[in-house]
Amino acid sequence: MLQSTAKWRILAQDDERAAKLASSLSISMLVARLLVQRGIHTVEAANVFLQKETPAFYDPYLLKGMKEVVERICKARDQGEKVLVFGDYDADGVSATALLVTALKMAGARCDYYIPNRFTEGYGPNKPALIEAKSSGYQLVVTVDTGISAVEEAACASEIGLDFIITDHHEVPPKLPDAYAIVNPKQPGCPYPFKELAGAGVAFKVAQALLGDDALELLDYAVIGTVADLVPLVDENRFLVKKGLRALEASHRPGIQALKTLCGARQKEVDADVIGFGIGPRLNAAGRLDSAEPAVALLLATDKAQAKTLAEEIEQYNQMRQSVVDEMTKEAIMLVEAMQAEEVQRVIIVAKEGWNPGVVGIVASRLVEKFYRPTIVLSLDKEKGLAKGSARSIAGFDIFSALSKNRDLLPHFGGHPMAAGLTMALADVTRLQARLDEYAQEVLTETDFTPTMEIDLVAKVSDVTLEVTRELQQLAPFGVGNRKPLMLLTHVSLGEMRQIGSELNHLKCQFVDGDTSLDAVAFRKGHLYEEMTPQATLSVVGTAEINEWNGHVKPQFLIKDVAVSHWQLFDWRSIQAKQLNTRLAALSDAPVLPVAFQSTTLERLHLTVDVIHHQGEQQSLNGTYIVFLDLPDSRDDFMQFFRRHEGVPHRIYVVFSEEEEAFFRTNPNREQFKWYYAFLQKRGTFAVGELAKKLEAHRGWSAETVAFMTTVFEELGFITVERGVVRFVSDPIKKSLEDSPTFRKKQEQTWLEQMFVYASYEQLKTWFDQVIEPARVKEGAK
Incomplete structure (x- = not known):
């Protein structure tokens, strides 16, 4: 068994509506189910969502305050006033800054920009910066991605005769700043139909109001901030990102080209992940460690050489940021674990x-x-x-x-x-x-502390074809509000499985469904290699992707979570004794029960873990990992263990270590016993020691073989042994070899070894299934 790391909640499937969409749009049922699930119930709505019918941007003048903003900017332009764009130091802020600066220059205004230093000035507009702007001759300050909480700063600007315009998208506080004008779709009384624009999205709307259709040239800036700021990619944001990604792909701005090169995205179609995991973090890095000035300068660069230099500087910041984050995270985890220990x-x-x-x-x-x-x-x-x-x-x-x-x-x-x-x-x-x-x-319950994965689609391996995966890509761009669809694959068999990566921290495997196979990858889940057997039947949650490599294009499943609902058998029979302590220590995510049948096993294997004896205190096996370290004396001891300790374990690990394997010890057959009996009958009396040497030479038997058969015959009453002298008993009571305790023990040892030490994995699994099944049925009936 393998527990999933999250709760899985399968979203409702409306197959009736989906079937109508699938038929009308000529798409697969999987994609049709997904559209219906996301509130797209009609062919018309689906065509808009899939952008088969091109939607339009909302009128920017629907934003409260936009008319006043444009009029004031045009006045500044016409009168030759200096305008200062006051931005923020994250990816949304720097892209919004670059966008509005470019828009103002396209409109003919004199402008510059200012980004506060995170470490010396903090977030948002500040009084010293505004006073400095006024003394430097600026008559108008326009914020982007910031300012909605700047009540005192707006008052300061008014006092010094500086017009202060706020464009922002953050949540609105109870008291708004007394600014010249505010553009924020979330402010009270704003009729704009879409409230979830990013800072760069609001700046783009200002550019639209100012420039009309010429503002479309700025979509490459707008898409960076929109994706990087994790706003919902629905409604107008979806349209903006869809068009913006193509603009970003075709952008000739030297700074953006340099960024795409850093992300390895120049030669392929740009998607939201390129921004989310490549461009965005790099633009953020400068402002996280120092001034964000290089990030804005890079976006505004007009010279390739300058852009290359700035991009290299940004990359250094990004590498430093990664190192700092890793170190701080380790320290933070240690602090949290220390606190939670109390x-x-x-x-x-x-x-x-x-x-x-x-x-x-x-x-x-x-x-x-x-x-x-x-x-x-x-x-x-x-x-x-x-x-x-x-x-x-x-x-x-x-x-x-x-x-x-x-x-x-x-x-x-x-x-x-x-x-x-x-x-x-x-x-x-x-x-x-x-x-x-x-x-x-008050507001959270215990179940809230387990993450939930909302599963959009339930499918089989054979459903994840290249055609269907390409259809799913039509729902992109994916992000907040339009996340990548999570798919649950059920009854999955493994074709192959291996760890990959320099640290073996990733997993690559293949799912099999009849003649169909599907490649799968699980990043940062290399540990699953030790938690799933190749014979396990899996339930897997993940996303369907398209993998292009060396001219080959095929679907690939990106694994997010895995579960195994049945108990699993792990074969450790070939593990050396010196590896056992390490392996046992790694089984820390469940109660581990190392079981020993023999009293000498713990010392012989040099184990440092607590071991329970098979006749130890009764306890439940439910949810445990049982490790059978050695063999019992009899199969009944095995059966008694499962009868004594009730329940169904999640996993069984078999080691079955022996001091000396019976397979390599003497085990004479019935023909050998028959010959030896006739030999003893003929000789009548002889000394065991002398005879053993002769038999070893004559028959190729060991002294141990002779001693074993001698003990069996003595127990059966066929001979007597006194002081090393054997005497044959005439007319003994007829008995079978099985009447000898020594013979039965030897046969039992041989059976145990053949069943548990030398049996195939499948034979072993079948035997344990038969033993565990009654406990599983009993547990399920509760």
Whole structure:
């Protein structure tokens, strides 16, 4: 058995509606089910979603405040005023900055940009920067991806005579800044039909209002911020990303070309993953470790040589970021495990002085992955008495709402239901921990702390064809709100399985269904190699992908989770004794019961684990991993073990180590016994020691063979042995060899070895199945 790492929830399947779509659109039932499941019930809606009928962007002037923004920018342009674009240091912020700067220049305005330093200025507009802008001759500041919480900063701008426009997409606080104008689809009274634009998406709408159709030239910028900021890829975002990816693919901007080269994406079609796992993290890296200036400069670069230099600088930042994140994550995990050894927290808050505040969000995400609890990671500045960090959450816990209930402790915070950034007094961290734990106690149950995988489709291996996989790709771009469809494959047999990667930390296998096979890969799941037998029947959750390699194109299944619902037999009969301690120590995810039938086994194998004797205290076998270290004296001992300890184990590991294998010890056949009996009858009396040497020379028997047969005949009453002298008994009572305890023991040892030591895996599995089946039936009837 193998437990899945997440709860699997199969979403409802409406086959009646799906069949109509499949017929009308000439698509597979799998894809039709998926469309219906995502709320697309009509042919018309499906055509729009699949973009067989091209939708249009919403009118940018539907955004509240847009008219005032455009009029003020045009006034600045017409009067030759200097405009400052005030951005943010993440991938959404820098791409939005590059977009609006380019748009303003296309409109003929004089403009520049400013990105605050995460470490010296913090998030969002700040008074010193605005005062400096005013003194440098700027009459207008336009924010992108920031500013919706800048109440004091807006007041400062008004006081110094600086017009302050906010374009943002973050959640709106109770009190809005008193700015010249605000464009944010989430602000009260905004009639815009779509509320989930990214910062770059809002900047793109400003460009549309300002430039009309010429703004389409800026889609390569807009798509970067939209995908990188993990906003829902539905409605207008979906249309923007769909068109934006093609614009990104064709972009001639030197900076974007350099970024694509870094990501290895220049020679292939660009998809959302190229941004999400390649371009986005690299643009983020500069602002996480230092100033985000190189990231904006790279996007705006007009010279290939300059772009190449900046791209190399960005790549160095990215490599440094990866190293810092790995080290901080290890430290954070150790701190969490130390805290949870005392008391398991519902909300994790972990903090340390010296942690880089630029990567705390990534570390928080890693901790959520490992512990699956709402998590806040804080960098402490004891000199200033401040804690600065990021929060990441789990389904069912709105972290923005939870933090909003603690505004008295949080002078600066902002974000979304699943992520937030915050700055607070170091002295208040413990109070925040207590309050969030109490709130989590109210809104979360124990089941909420196990991640849930929502499964879109249930299929067989033979269903995952290249044609169907290509149809599924038509639902891209995938992301938040339109995630890659998760598919559950049932009754899966393994064709082959091996660990891959320099550290053997990935798994590659092949699924088989009759004559059909499907390649599969599980990244960072190389450990599954030791947890699934080749004979296991699997249930597998993952995504269908297209694998192109060396001119060959075929479907491939990317494994996300695996389960085995039946007990599994693992064959350790060839493992050397010195490897056993290591192997046993690795079985730490379930109760392990190493079983010894012989009293000398523990010492003989030099084991350092606790071993139970087969006649030890009665206990349940349910959910356990049983390790049979040696052989019993009889098959009845085996049967008694399963009768004494009730239940069905998840796994059985067989070692069956012996001090000396009976196969290699004497085991004379009945013809040899017959000849020896006739020989004894003829001789009548003789000395055993002398006779053994003669028989060994004459018959090729060992002294042990002679001694064994002699003992059997003595037990049967056919001879007497006294002081090494054998005397034949005339007219003994007729008995069979099986009447001798020594003979029966030898035969039992031989049977045990043939059954358990030398039997094939299939024979062994069949035997254990027959033994375990009554316990399984009994357990299932409860």
